[in-house]
Amino acid sequence: MEIRIGMINTSREIGLETSQSAEQVEALVTQALTGSSPVLKLTDDKGKVYLVATGNIAFVEVGSDQNRRIGFVG
Secondary structure, three states: OEEEEEEOOOOOEEEEEOOOOHHHHHHHHHHHHOOOOOEEEEEOOOOOEEEEEHHHEEEEEEOOOOOOOOOOOO
């Protein structure tokens, strides 16, 4: 699952790949943005932990669970 997080007042985005489902990621983002947690905590496929202050989040884009195609599509 590919996730992109846009930050306020910054042109760069945080991008990561995670094995969590879309529902799990959506629940974590919702908890963080509703004030239940001061940070959004996500873990990527390689075990890196990302902590993002919820006050700086502009958007969170959650990709699809489908695997990417490799090669040429005809």
